[in-house]
Amino acid sequence: MAKRTKSNEKRIALLNATLYLVNNNGFHDAPMSKIAKMAGVSPATIYIYFENKQDLINQLYLENKASFSEAAFKDYAVNLSVKNGFELIWRNIAHYKLNQIEEANFLSQCDNIATMVDEESRQEGLKNLQPLLDLWERGQKEGIIKNISPYLLYAYTIYPLAFLMTMQKRNDFELTETNLSEAFDSAWNTIKI
Amino acid sequence: MAKRTKSNEKRIALLNATLYLVNNNGFHDAPMSKIAKMAGVSPATIYIYFENKQDLINQLYLENKASFSEAAFKDYAVNLSVKNGFELIWRNIAHYKLNQIEEANFLSQCDNIATMVDEESRQEGLKNLQPLLDLWERGQKEGIIKNISPYLLYAYTIYPLAFLMTMQKRNDFELTETNLSEAFDSAWNTIKI
Amino acid sequence: MAKRTKSNEKRIALLNATLYLVNNNGFHDAPMSKIAKMAGVSPATIYIYFENKQDLINQLYLENKASFSEAAFKDYAVNLSVKNGFELIWRNIAHYKLNQIEEANFLSQCDNIATMVDEESRQEGLKNLQPLLDLWERGQKEGIIKNISPYLLYAYTIYPLAFLMTMQKRNDFELTETNLSEAFDSAWNTIKI
Amino acid sequence: MAKRTKSNEKRIALLNATLYLVNNNGFHDAPMSKIAKMAGVSPATIYIYFENKQDLINQLYLENKASFSEAAFKDYAVNLSVKNGFELIWRNIAHYKLNQIEEANFLSQCDNIATMVDEESRQEGLKNLQPLLDLWERGQKEGIIKNISPYLLYAYTIYPLAFLMTMQKRNDFELTETNLSEAFDSAWNTIKI
DNA sequence: CATGAATGAGTGTTCATTCAT
DNA sequence: TATGAATGAACACTCATTCAT
Incomplete structure (x- = not known):
């Protein structure tokens, strides 16, 4: 036995x-x-x-997505103000992308290349950002955040970090603490009313 | 003959x-x-x-980069004001990414995945954006544009369009003319002083 | 204990x-x-x-051969007349092949494909038919059965049943009680003097 | 070009x-x-x-079936008497099976093992025996051949040759010219009225 | 210039068997 | 006795590339 x-x-x-x-x-x-x-x-x-290679990639994707999301929402609580909550999440994500470069880079590839993870896993992975979407919705109801599509909000606040990560990985550019604050200000200015 | x-x-x-x-x-x-x-x-x-498969990919990359840049700087002239010049270029790029989706998608893959085109071609491809970098530099000298790294300027104004293109290609989201104007305002607000 | x-x-x-x-x-x-x-x-x-896969196949073959032979010689006794003895055995075999289709089919594969069971097991398996060979020899001595090689006797009386079994398994053909009697008559006519 | x-x-x-x-x-x-x-x-x-391994086996099967059937019906003409026609075909087949042992053995394996050639090829292969079936039908109409299923006719006249071939290949038995005539007589007696 | 045949090296995957418990 | 994990060797098949015409 x-x-x-x-x-x-x-x-x-x-x-x-x-x-x-x-x-x-x-x-x-x-x-x-x-x-x-x-x-x-x-x-x-x-x-x-x-099960096979695709399954290996899928599982790798999902587990990294999960650990990314854990990092993204570390210390986050729904009773934070919209701005404070957003800043916390944004900085968490920035921190993750610029420090866990390998993991972030892998996720970025998966999200950009249609053929890497299968549709089911991609949909599953999307769920991990839900708290941020909820926060934005709350911000819009409270009249703090522009009433635009969350795709635009994401494109202009979170997605740019992927570019900075890529540059960082290629040693073309290094993000300092000052840069980071500037970057956050840009992000916030973009979406706040 | x-x-x-x-x-x-x-x-x-x-x-x-x-x-x-x-x-x-x-x-x-x-x-x-x-x-x-x-x-x-x-x-x-x-x-x-x-010469071989890599060469085929490289050439495809370079020619698409060139045609992208041609589109990006269509009707641009250095005597335009910084804001007008930037808006022209930004709208050109947005237009390209959201209409020439296939080409834009291919370029996006190449730029995101380190192993697709070789380093030499990537460097070559970078040159195509020079006029935009020049415009930004002029804007900074004229005190119109924030004095931050062009990587940040790019990350917060141009790069987001790649995300919108991906969403558009996946039919998750469609960019309207109104959206586009909002998006440009966001971009400009981010970098103007 | x-x-x-x-x-x-x-x-x-x-x-x-x-x-x-x-x-x-x-x-x-x-x-x-x-x-x-x-x-x-x-x-x-x-x-x-x-011991290994070959041994598994060999043992399966030998045990099925043994149970086949048990069925073949059920109720047989050496004091039966040649014709009665032969009819009993022939009908036993026919009954086995057409009812224990799975077992018969497996044995048929083993006997037809040189590489399935090893030579030793095949030789061992052959012994199971000895009483039939003895009966034929007696029949030949008694001048009732043609004086031809037992291989020919087998080929023309028993072996055809394998074909009928295969067809039965494929649902191409069904053997009725009438057919069976005709078939036995054919078999007997073939070998009787 | x-x-x-x-x-x-x-x-x-x-x-x-x-x-x-x-x-x-x-x-x-x-x-x-x-x-x-x-x-x-x-x-x-x-x-x-x-195309793949199955296709290779299928084609091999079909081409050998075709060449078998060519051999089987060599010199055959529909104006031959039923008995002469049958003897010609029977001897042709016997000759083929006992001389083209390798080819015959391969076909025998394919026909006995359900999983070797696919159903389509098997059906295709069956067509090759049509002239013999036609001859039997004619013989039955002319009242020369027993009115029984062609499966039984085949089982008792042609199929036994497969056994003799197997024994010949294993050097357990050799078919002489005399044997062959005896064997044909057995076959003919079995089916003639 | 252009071709389809040809290939060595490699792909993802499975197998009979053994290992460690 | 009995197990599921583990594996080297093998499997059917594909690939980027070259050959011969």
């Missing part, structure tokens, strides 16, 4: 290897054999933990 | 096929054989026009 | 699963993992009961 | 290699890599001539 049990270590090692290889070589040069080798297991072992 | 010469038609057909397949199937499912078939030529023929 | 001992139930379950899968999916799509799952045990458990 | 053309030699070499390997190693140990090596081509080349 006794038996070896699935080791979470191996699962994590596989996810980490995948993240690393997709980020640095691209999806098209991250073969299962390399992933296995990097994780220190046999190629066949991957299929104990994941 | 007609001589047989490389037919530009075939070259164009190959570039178009590549754009289409990379956009719709992803880089990892855009094999040379499919590209050839779609362009109506033999796989071997690709190698008459392009 | 119950001691843990190899459970015959599991052994039987494994043999049944193998029979089913080889018959319905073919040898090449009857992997140990499926066999195990169908038998409700772990793949590793198979190796407690059988 | 010029190009290398598909060489029929390679196609034939591939079919031959497949026949040999399936016969001697079994379907489950006739991998594409071995087939390619034996045919003296790269594994990838197989896919120029055949």
Whole structure:
């Protein structure tokens, strides 16, 4: 009856290897054999933990989305004022994107390339931003935030951070504390009434 | 005395096929054989026009960047005021991204994924935005535009359009003329002093 | 004082699963993992009961051969007349092939495909028909049965039943009681002097 | 415009290699890599001539069925008497099965194992026996052949040859000219009225 | 210039079997 | 005894690229 049990270590090692290889070589040069080798297991072992390559990517995406969202809403509470709440979330996200560069970069690829994660996982991943959407809606009801589509709000406040992350990763640009405050001001000015 | 010469038609057909397949199937499912078939030529023929697959992607990137920049600076002249010049360019870019969705989407993929075009082509592609950088520099000298890194200026004015394009392509969101004006106001407010 | 001992139930379950899968999916799509799952045990458990896959097939073959031969010689006694003895055996075999279709089909595959069971098991399996060969020899001595090779006798009396079984399994043909009597007459006419 | 053309030699070499390997190693140990090596081509080349492994087997089956049927009806004409026509066909088939042992053995495997060729090809292959079925029908109308199902006629006249072929291939038995005449007599006696 | 055949190296995945418990 | 995890070797098949014409 006794038996070896699935080791979470191996699962994590596989996810980490995948993240690393997709980020640095691209999806098209991250073969299962390399992933296995990097994780220190046999190629066949991957299929104990994941159904197939797509499933591996999907799970990696969803778990990183979840950990991103945890970071994004750290210390957030609905009783914060709209501005304070937004600033907290914005800074959390900025902090994540500029420090957890690898994870953020992976998520950015997945979100930008239609063919990387399947539609179901993408929809699932979207749910993670709900509290921010709720905050914006509240801000609009309170007359604090412009009454425009959340897509526009996102495009002008959160999405720019993805660009800064990419530049940071390429060492083209470094975001200082001052820059960050300027950037937040820009973001806030854009959406506040 | 007609001589047989490389037919530009075939070259164009190959570039178009590549754009289409990379956009719709992803880089990892855009094999040379499919590209050839779609362009109506033999796989071997690709190698008459392009050195290899990377070269094909690089050239496609550079030509689209060039045509993007042509669109971006249409009707622009250095004697325009900073605000008018910026608005012209911004609207040109917005127009391009929301109408030439396929081309814009391809460029966006290349710019976001480190491994798609090689570094040399990327650097080459960057030059296309020079007139905008020049305009910003002039605006800063004239005390009209905030004295912050052009990366930030780009992140908060141009880059958001990439997000709107992606949403538009996914039919999640449609940008109206009103939206566009709001979006421009946001962009301008962000960077003007 | 119950001691843990190899459970015959599991052994039987494994043999049944193998029979089913080889018959319905073919040898090449009857992997140990499926066999195990169908038998409700772990793949590793198979190796407690059988040395390897070949051994599993061999044992399945031999046990089915034995049960086939038991059926073939049911109620047979050497004091029966040659004709009566032959008719009894022939009808027993026909009954087996047309009712125990799965078992018969498996045996037929093994006997037709050189590479399914190994030579040793095949030789072992042949012994099961000995009483029929003895009967034929007696018939020849008594001048009742043609003095031709038992291979020919078998080919023209017993072997045709395999074809009828295959057709029956494919629903191309159904053998009635009348057919059966005609078929036996054919068989007997073929070999009687 | 010029190009290398598909060489029929390679196609034939591939079919031959497949026949040999399936016969001697079994379907489950006739991998594409071995087939390619034996045919003296790269594994990838197989896919120029055949869609996939199933297609390769199907085509091999159909071509052998066709050449079998050509042999079976050599010199046959509808104006022959029923008995003479049947003897001609029977001897042709016997000759084929006992001399073209490899081909006959392959066909026998395909016909016995449900999972080897797909249903469509099997149905296609069946058509090859039509002239024999026609002859039997004529014989029944003329009151020369027993009025029983053609499945029974086949089972008792043609099918036994498959057994003799198998035994011959295994060197368990050799069919002489005398044997053959005896065997034909058995076959004819079985079905004639 | 242009081609379809040809290929070695590689792809994602499965398999019979063994390991550690 | 019995297990599920683990695996090296193999599988069918595809790819970017080159060859021969």
